Amino acid sequence: MTKTSPFTHLDKLGQAHMVDITEKQVTSRTATAQSIVCFSADSFNKLTEDNPKGDVFAVARIAGIQAAKRCADLIPLCHSLALSNVSIDFNLLPDKHQVQVLAQCKLAGKTGVEMEALTAASIAALTLYDMCKAFDKGIVIEHTCLLEKTGGKSGHWQRTTS
Known part of the structure; x- marks a missing residue:
């Protein structure tokens, strides 16, 4: 008896494979992800000045x-996707000495853009680290997560806790 895996990227034998999206419907899809970059007070001031x-x-x-x-x-x-839009925004949180990186990806396609949004938020956060590491090696990147996604068979999903 073959056990069914909850992992979509594993076949019935447990072997990795690319998910076949040939028969899926094209829908408008979006995903928004975040990373939080935490600085010391001094380095946050240098960054924002x-x-x-x-x-x-x-x-x-x-x-x-x-x-x-x-x-x-x-x-x-991951499938190669024809993204129609990628936006990256930065929210300064001066009371916490943090920068919230928000990444949103959009397309009309057969598969979601969650991984693209998560990758965008992560790399933008890592780039902030790289640009600031000369004066602060103690920067922390945390709470990278999907905040919201729309489209596809599963429809709309939104994180309810921060």
Whole structure:
């Protein structure tokens, strides 16, 4: 008797495979993900004032967008997707010395864009770390998660806790 796996990327024998989306319907799909980047008070001030490396947020935004576009090259079983939009926003949380990185990906397609949004948020956060590590090696990246997704067979899903 063959046991059915809850993992969509494993076949009945437990072997990794790419999910066949040939027969799935094309729907409008979006996904929003976040990463939180935690700084010391001093480094948060340096980041939000005059950074000698230039516009740190512009570099991180471009890195996040590029990461979403290259997600299938990074995660072995992801489908290559024709993204119609990728946006990266940064919310400064000065009371906590944090930056919330928000990444949203959109497309009309047969599979979701959750992995692209998560990859975009992660790489934008890592780029902030890279740009600021010269003055703070203690930066922490935390709480990378999917916040919301729409479209597809499972419809709308939204995180209810932060």
